[in-house]
Amino acid sequence: MTGPGGGRELGRTGVRVPPIGLGCAPLGNFRRPMGEEQARAVVEAALEEDWSYLDTAPHYGVGLSEERLGRALAGRDRASYVVSTKVGRRLRPLAPGEEPPDGEGFTDTPPRARVWDLGRDGIRATVEASLERLGTDRVEILLLHDVENHVREVYETGFPALAELRAEGAVGAIGFGMNHSDVLARFVADLDVDVVLCAGRWTLLDHRAATDLLPVCERRGTSVVVGGVYNSGLLADPRPGAHYDYREAPAEVLERARRIQAVCGEFGVPLRAAALRFPFGHPAVASVVVGCATEAEVRDNARMFAREVPEELWHALVERGLLPEGLPLPAE
Incomplete structure (x- = not known):
């Protein structure tokens, strides 16, 4: 269960991922709806x-993201791609007459509800339902999703259930996905974690993972996938009203992003290119995942990721006080 050749290995699992991957929350109508053909075009x-x-993840559009991804992947060589999905929230159909629950940022979703379930049977049922929606017999990576408020259940049943699936060969790599780097660090220190997906905490604007999560991952041989490299959009386009951590950016954070953008401009580097490249300064980072709502966004991010970013840019950001001294910085 290795997936495509090349890329970085996750832990010691044999599962390899390319340096950039697609975050599929937009396929679940995150913030705004997208059509079926648009979703297919993004994946293609x-x-x-x-x-x-x-x-x-099942959370993304209460299963809609998995369904659309499965339809877009139908007929493709299964060895040509790697999929990660998540557990923790089990989905159930709405009862007749039941009002749809809060969409939690997702719109126009199927008539289902999320139920927290970190029990062994619940996790296995969640995986089986995900496989059906994805139209596949396996996923390479399985993550416990947003479980920062369910720590006891993680230790008692959640992570043991993932470890059991890994031992059976049903999945290749297991871990956690969330935006709380301190909680991730605790899990990595205590458990046999192959990979964590850390969103928004190892970016040009937020460096918290450098002090808690990244050192323990390097010590334990746990790989890191970085999500949220644009911090909800601010580092993609730092304009008034841009989002930072899922809400409108505070004035001081917006100003800091614009100052970083100005320094990038001095080196002829788009801010997006620097944001995509920054996480790779730390050796534990294997990949970044970027959510894209259109084919054009995929193409733009691919171009940005291919841009050269001179080492001098990072040192200039440190000298201007826009990055702390002592952070691991990418090599050219």
């Missing part, structure tokens, strides 16, 4: 750009 563009790592 990602695969054409060699983004053979595709990250989804």
